[in-house]
Structure formats: C-alpha cells, structure tokens
Amino acid sequence: MPVHVATPRGPGPWPGVVVLHDALGMTQEVRNQAAWLAGDGYLAAVPDLYSGRGMMAGVISIMREARARRGRSFEGIEAIRASLAAREDCTGAIGVIGFCMGGGLALLLAANRGFAVSSVNYGTAPKDAYSASFLKGACPIVGSYGGRDRSLRGAAARIERVLTAVGVEHDVKEYPDAGHAFLNDYARSGDRAPLLFAVARKLTPGMGYHEASAQDARRRILAFFGAHLKV
Numbered sequence: 001m002p003v004h005v006a007t008p009r010g011p012g013p014w015p016g017v018v019v020l021h022d023a024l025g026m027t028q029e030v031r032n033q034a035a036w037l038a039g040d041g042y043l044a045a046v047p048d049l050y051s052g053r054g055m056m057a058g059v060i061s062i063m064r065e066a067r068a069r070r071g072r073s074f075e076g077i078e079a080i081r082a083s084l085a086a087r088e089d090c091t092g093a094i095g096v097i098g099f100c101m102g103g104g105l106a107l108l109l110a111a112n113r114g115f116a117v118s119s120v121n122y123g124t125a126p127k128d129a130y131s132a133s134f135l136k137g138a139c140p141i142v143g144s145y146g147g148r149d150r151s152l153r154g155a156a157a158r159i160e161r162v163l164t165a166v167g168v169e170h171d172v173k174e175y176p177d178a179g180h181a182f183l184n185d186y187a188r189s190g191d192r193a194p195l196l197f198a199v200a201r202k203l204t205p206g207m208g209y210h211e212a213s214a215q216d217a218r219r220r221i222l223a224f225f226g227a228h229l230k231v
Contacts, residue, residue, distance in 0.1 A: 001076040004031055004046040006038035007089075015229035016084035016094040018077060018115075019046040020102030022184065023059055026050070029189035030099070037097070040222050041230070043090050047080050049073050049102075059101065066104060067126055073105065081114055093229045097221070099184055100124055110138040117142070117228040119221050120159075121183055122152055130155065132162050140169040142224035144217040146178035148206030171224050175213035179206025183214045 004026065008014050017037050021030040026048040034044035050058035065071030077096075085092045095117040098106035103123030110118035111134060120143040128134055135141075141163060145156035156174035163170040175182065186192075187209070 001080070002026075002048040002051050003080055004034060004048075006031070006034035006044040006046075008038045008041050008043065012043070012089035013087075013091045014041050014043045014089065015116075015225075016043045016045065016081075016087075016090045017225070017229075018081055018084070018094065018096045019044050020077070020096065020098030020105050021046065021049065022098075022100035022102050022181070023055070024186075024191065025055055025058065027186070027189065027191045029184055029186050029191050032185075032189055033097070033099075033183075036218070040225075042095075042225070043084060043087070045080050045084055047076055049076070062101060062105070066108060069108060074109075077105070077109065078113070085114075091229075093231070095119065095225055095229050097121070098123065100181060104129070107141070110141055111135060112137065115139050117225055119225070120144075121217070122146060122149055122155075122180055124151065130158050130162060132166050135159075135162055135168060136166040138163075138166075138168050140224070140228050141172070142221055143170065143172040144183065144213075144220070145172075145174045146180055146182050146206065146210070146213070147174050147176035148179040151180060171220055173217070173220065175210070175217070177206075178210040178213035179208065181208055182210040183217055185209040185214070 037044040097119035099121045103121045104125030107120045107123045160172040
C-alpha cells in the first residue's frame with residue numbers, strides 16, 4: 001500500500017499520526033493535511049487506500065470492510081501504524097485522523113486498535129459505530145461536525161452523549177455554519193473533483209470548505225493531540 005509521509009523539521013523523535021483520506025482518495029488536499037500536522041511536530045503518514053482498485057471500487061470495498069471491521073484497508077492501516085511506531089524518529093505514540101469516509105474509519109479504529117487518540121471529522125460509519133457497546137474502552141476522541149451536514153444530522157450530539165456515558169475522554173463540536181467536508185480545501189489545493197462529486201456539492205447546501213470553522217477545528221485537534229500524543 002503506497003504511503004505519503006510528511007516529516008517535521010528539526011530533531012525527533014516525534015509522535016506519529018495516520019491520516020485517512022476521504023472518498024476522493026490520495027489528493028493534494030490530504031497531503032496538505034499531513035503537512036499541516038508535520039508542521040506541528042507529527043510524523044504524518046497517508047496511506048493510499050485505493051491503491052490498485054480505483055475510486056469507485058475502493059469506496060465500495062471500504063464500505064464493506066467497515067461493516068465487517070476487517071479487510072485489506074484495516075490490515076494496511078495497522079501495518080502503517082506499526083511501522084511508524086517502530087521508526088527510530090518516532091516516539092511510539094500514534095494517533096489517527098480521518099475525513100468523511102476516512103473519518104468513519106478513524107472512529108472504527110478508536111476501539112482496541114493501538115491508537116492513542118482519534119480525530120473523527122464528519123465520520124461516515126455504520127450506525128453501531130456510534131453506540132455505547134462499540135465505543136466503550138475507545139481511545140480519546142476529538143470529533144468535528146457541520147451543523148448543515150444533512151448526511152450526519154444529529155451525529156455530533158449522539159457521539160457526545162455516548163462518549164460521556166461510557167467515560168471516554170472527548171472533545172466534540174458541531175459548527176452551525178459548516179456543512180460536510182468543511183475541513184477540506186480542495187480549491188486551494190488545486191484538486192479537481194470527479195463530475196459526480198462536483199454535482200453533489202452543488203446540490204448540497206453548505207457542503208465544502210468553511211474557513212472559520214476549519215480554523216477552530218484545527219486548533220482543537222492540535223490541542224487534543226498535544227495532550228494525548230506529546231506526553
């Protein structure tokens with residue numbers, strides 16, 4: 001599985017973060033997310049979850065794997081997590097962050113998968129991933145959702161309620177002016193979305209990058225990661 005790695009400047013060792021892309025795959029935008037994390041002192045690795053199978057086939061396969069909680073994507077992510085932890089320039093503490101589809105995977109990986117912290121950004125996952133039975137014993141979670149995201153209506157309140165009930169440390173926030181994908185700045189990255197996704201954005205009110213919400217979410221993510229990875 002090909003991996004893009006962003007390395008911080010200066011002397012290590014550094015904590016590691018596995019960065020999981022959304023349905024658009026290995027874009028410049030997700031590489032920029034890795035660079036942002038590297039700029040704050042994290043060894044950031046982005047696996048290409050679609051490698052060898054194309055976008056649509058990749059989406060379908062990952063959806064199946066997410067329901068089963070196993071498969072090629074989970075095996076590849078675990079291999080990358082373990083390889084990061086074993087590097088001499090890594091402290092061994094590893095977090096995970098994901099967006100949309102990748103956010104759903106980040107949620108699924110929060111429970112008993114070896115990660116010290118998980119950042120779930122508008123995570124699209126099976127409903128039982130948002131349940132007390134699944135999240136009991138999960139690592140600390142920082143979650144960010146858009147109030148205008150119709151596909152995840154009520155998700156922020158639900159995960160906040162469940163994490164509180166099971167005693168998992170968390171920071172969950174819903175941004176009222178933001179929609180789906182509000183952390184992903186494809187225009188500034190120069191990425192061109194496939195026609196199907198471009199049409200979906202036009203038909204979905206509020207979908208896409210929202211500067212003020214994104215800035216606050218990044219601040220919260222870095223603060224939460226700092227508390228759980230830089231110890």
